[in-house]
Amino acid sequence: MLNLRINKISNVPLNQDNIRLVFGLKLKQLRLDKTLSLSDLSQKTGLSISYINEIEKGKKYPKSDKIIALASALDVDYDSLVSIKLSKKLEPISELLQSNILTELPLDLFGIDPADLLEMLSDAPTKLSAFIGTLIEIARNYNMSVEQFYFSALRTYQEMYDNYFEDLEEEADAFLAQFAIPEELILDDKYLADLLVKNYEYEIQFIDEKKYPELVGIRSLLVHRGDKLRLLVSPQLDANQRAFVYGRELGYQYMKLKNRLNTTHLVEAESFEQLLNNYKASYFASAIIIKGNILARKLSEFFEQPYFDADALLNLIEYFHSTPESFCYRLSNILPKHFGISQLFFLRFNNYAGQNRFDLTKEMHIARKHNPHTVRDEHYCRRWVALTILQELADLQRKGQYHYTLCRAQISHYIDTQDKYFVVSFAKPMSPTPNLNVSVSMGIRLDDNVRSKIKFLNTGQISTREVNETCERCPSFDCKERMAAPTVLQRKRKNEAIRKAMTKLSSER
Structure with a gap:
C-alpha cells in the first residue's frame, strides 16, 4: 500500500532541494505560530526580509551563524530547527517529500516546473498539507500502491498527448x-x-x-x-x-x-x-x-465499406502480425493523427470462463473521460459488448466450438444521455494462463465527423443497445441482465427529493 511504501523508505536521506524546502517550511510555520511578520523576524535576526523570504521558499539554506540567530529569535533550540522532522500540521508534506514520488515522477512531462511546485508548498504549507493528506488518505483507503500511482500517472501522460508521440x-x-x-x-x-x-x-x-x-x-x-x-x-x-x-x-x-x-x-x-x-x-x-502510413491507408479502405466486416478487421490484424490489444493501441495513435477522430476509449477485461465476474484491468481515455470507465465495488453493465463477447467465448469453449478470435461490434447508447459510442470488441483466451479469457475494446464517440469518416456507421447495419455504466446507477428496472439493485441511483434521487423539500420549506411563510 502507498503508506507502507512511504514508511518503508522514510529513512532515505532527503535530497538537497527537499532539505531546503523542509527548513523553509519549518521556519515559516514557526514564524506564523509566533505571529511574526517577515519584517519582525528581520529586525530580531538582522537578516534581510528578502533573504528570509528566499529561505522560506526553499531557495536558500542559511549558514550556522544565521540558523543560531533564527533559532534565538523564534525561541527554539538549534537542533530542533535543523531537524528534518516537521510538525504534525505538515506531516503529509513530510511523507510526500520522504517518499520517492516527487523525486522519481518526471514532473516536466506534465508541464510542471519542480521549482514552482516547491514554491507552492512553501507559500501555503498548511492548506497544501491538508490537501496532500487527503490524497494520501484516499490512496490508503483504496489500498493504492506506489506502482498503481505510477500507472495512473503514465495513463494521464498518454491521455494528455492523445497517445501520439x-x-x-x-x-x-x-x-x-x-x-x-x-x-x-x-x-x-x-x-x-x-x-x-x-x-x-x-x-x-x-x-x-x-x-x-x-x-x-x-x-x-x-x-x-x-x-x-x-x-x-x-x-x-x-x-x-x-x-x-x-x-x-x-x-x-x-x-x-x-x-x-x-x-x-x-x-x-x-x-x-x-x-x-x-x-x-x-x-x-x-x-x-504496424507502420502508421500503411495502417492509415488500409483503415481508409475499411471505413469506406458499406457494412462492418469483422472478418476483414481480423484479417487486417493478422496482416500486421499483431494482436488485438496491440492493434487497438495502435489505432489510438493513428485515429487522432490521421483521421481527426480523438474521442476514444480503450478497455481490457479479464474473465475466468464460466464465472460472472469481469475485471477491468486496463483503460485509456482520449479527449475526455468517457462513460465506460473504472467504478470500484459496482457491477459493470452486462449489456456492454466487452462483456457479452466474453460470455459468448466461454459458451463456445464449453461446447468445444471455439477456434479463433471473436470480433463483435455494437453502438452503445448511454441511457439518459446523448452519448453514443461505436465499440469494437475482440475476445480470446489469455495465453498462457489456463481458463482466463480477455476482451479488448476500442470505443469511438459518435459525432458528425466520425460518421463522415466511417461510412458503414450510417447504414443501420450495426445493432444499437441501451446501456449504462453500472447496475447500481441504471434506471432500466426491467433489465434482464441486471446484477444489482440501482442503489447509487436511488440514493441520488432521495437526495434530490430532500433538496426539493428543503427548497419548498424555505419558501413557506
Whole structure:
C-alpha cells in the first residue's frame, strides 16, 4: 500500500532541494505560530526580509551563524530547527517529500516546473498539507500502491498527448531506415528475432516450464549474463505475441533505454522511469510492426465499406502480425493523427470462463473521460459488448466450438444521455494462463465527423443497445441482465427529493 511504501523508505536521506524546502517550511510555520511578520523576524535576526523570504521558499539554506540567530529569535533550540522532522500540521508534506514520488515522477512531462511546485508548498504549507493528506488518505483507503500511482500517472501522460508521440514515431522510422526495411515488408517474429540476435547479440530461448514451474504464466523474462542478454519467452505465446515481445526488446536497445523492466508480469516497478521506458519500448514495437502510413491507408479502405466486416478487421490484424490489444493501441495513435477522430476509449477485461465476474484491468481515455470507465465495488453493465463477447467465448469453449478470435461490434447508447459510442470488441483466451479469457475494446464517440469518416456507421447495419455504466446507477428496472439493485441511483434521487423539500420549506411563510 502507498503508506507502507512511504514508511518503508522514510529513512532515505532527503535530497538537497527537499532539505531546503523542509527548513523553509519549518521556519515559516514557526514564524506564523509566533505571529511574526517577515519584517519582525528581520529586525530580531538582522537578516534581510528578502533573504528570509528566499529561505522560506526553499531557495536558500542559511549558514550556522544565521540558523543560531533564527533559532534565538523564534525561541527554539538549534537542533530542533535543523531537524528534518516537521510538525504534525505538515506531516503529509513530510511523507510526500520522504517518499520517492516527487523525486522519481518526471514532473516536466506534465508541464510542471519542480521549482514552482516547491514554491507552492512553501507559500501555503498548511492548506497544501491538508490537501496532500487527503490524497494520501484516499490512496490508503483504496489500498493504492506506489506502482498503481505510477500507472495512473503514465495513463494521464498518454491521455494528455492523445497517445501520439512524434518523437517515438521518428525513432521507429529511423530504425526502419537504418536497417533498410522496405515499407511494404510487414515484420514477423522470425524477422524481429533475427534482428535481436544479429545486431544486439541476444540469445532467445523458450522458458523450460518443467524445470522452472514458477515461471508458468510469465510471457517473457530478460536475464543478464555478463555482457550477454538471454531472452526467455513463454512457449505458450503465439507468433504475433512473440513479435511484440521482440519488437519491444528492439525498442529498448535502439533507443538505449537502460532503466527498464525485465518482465512485465506482476510488475513491481522500482521507479516511474521504468514504467515510462516500458511504454516507450512498447510504443516503438507497435510502430515498427504496424507502420502508421500503411495502417492509415488500409483503415481508409475499411471505413469506406458499406457494412462492418469483422472478418476483414481480423484479417487486417493478422496482416500486421499483431494482436488485438496491440492493434487497438495502435489505432489510438493513428485515429487522432490521421483521421481527426480523438474521442476514444480503450478497455481490457479479464474473465475466468464460466464465472460472472469481469475485471477491468486496463483503460485509456482520449479527449475526455468517457462513460465506460473504472467504478470500484459496482457491477459493470452486462449489456456492454466487452462483456457479452466474453460470455459468448466461454459458451463456445464449453461446447468445444471455439477456434479463433471473436470480433463483435455494437453502438452503445448511454441511457439518459446523448452519448453514443461505436465499440469494437475482440475476445480470446489469455495465453498462457489456463481458463482466463480477455476482451479488448476500442470505443469511438459518435459525432458528425466520425460518421463522415466511417461510412458503414450510417447504414443501420450495426445493432444499437441501451446501456449504462453500472447496475447500481441504471434506471432500466426491467433489465434482464441486471446484477444489482440501482442503489447509487436511488440514493441520488432521495437526495434530490430532500433538496426539493428543503427548497419548498424555505419558501413557506
